[in-house]
Amino acid sequence: MIQGAEAEVEIKEDEVIKTRPEKKYRHSELDDRIRKQRTQTEFSSMQKARRNDVNVPKVEKDSNYILKMEKIEGKTLEEDFKVEKMSEVGKNIQKLHGAGLIHGDLTTKNIMSNGEVTLIDFGLSEDSKSVEDRAVDLHLLKQILESSHPEHFDKAWGKFLENYKPEFREKVLERLEEVEERGRYK
Numbered sequence: 001m002i003q004g005a006e007a008e009v010e011i012k013e014d015e016v017i018k019t020r021p022e023k024k025y026r027h028s029e030l031d032d033r034i035r036k037q038r039t040q041t042e043f044s045s046m047q048k049a050r051r052n053d054v055n056v057p058k059v060e061k062d063s064n065y066i067l068k069m070e071k072i073e074g075k076t077l078e079e080d081f082k083v084e085k086m087s088e089v090g091k092n093i094q095k096l097h098g099a100g101l102i103h104g105d106l107t108t109k110n111i112m113s114n115g116e117v118t119l120i121d122f123g124l125s126e127d128s129k130s131v132e133d134r135a136v137d138l139h140l141l142k143q144i145l146e147s148s149h150p151e152h153f154d155k156a157w158g159k160f161l162e163n164y165k166p167e168f169r170e171k172v173l174e175r176l177e178e179v180e181e182r183g184r185y186k
Contacts, residue, residue, distance in 0.1 A: 016069045036064045045125035052099035054092050055118045074114025086156045088117035090163030098166050102126050102133045106141040135175035
């Protein structure tokens with residue numbers, strides 16, 4: 001069992017079960033509403049991503065608080081980083097953003113690499129077509145690449161950008177620069 005901030009993840013032989021347990025410190029009605037909403041948002045985001053040809057695990061909703069997902073074999077991109085995989089990441093994020101979805105936790109820990117790239121953990125995802133939200137999504141990925149894989153950063157980011165080519169790309173990259181500047185001068 002893996003304990004996250006909002007959920008418990010159990011990895012079984014052929015599936016992954018993600019449960020949002022009760023938080024005793026919250027008022028029970030508020031807790032119930034938050035857990036239901038976050039489970040539904042994650043489920044809906046993954047379904048929408050799949051409909052838009054983004055590589056994500058198959059998912060089904062088991063209850064208001066439990067998701068059952070296809071187990072993706074392999075290692076995360078963090079564990080087995082390969083620069084060339086960033087091209088596939090770019091394609092998938094282009095499709096995700098094009099569908100009006102923001103991942104919200106776009107790190108190499110949440111990208112599986114098992115022959116093909118698969119995005120996982122949509123617990124912080126949201127519907128948005130905002131240039132700002134898309135830029136912030138890319139900002140996190142860029143920060144992770146710079147800090148976790150500095151020796152490959154330039155090539156990796158270049159490979160990502162080769163295939164992240166939605167019609168709104170220039171606006172997102174301009175906003176990304178603004179987001180980076182805000183972070184530097186806090």
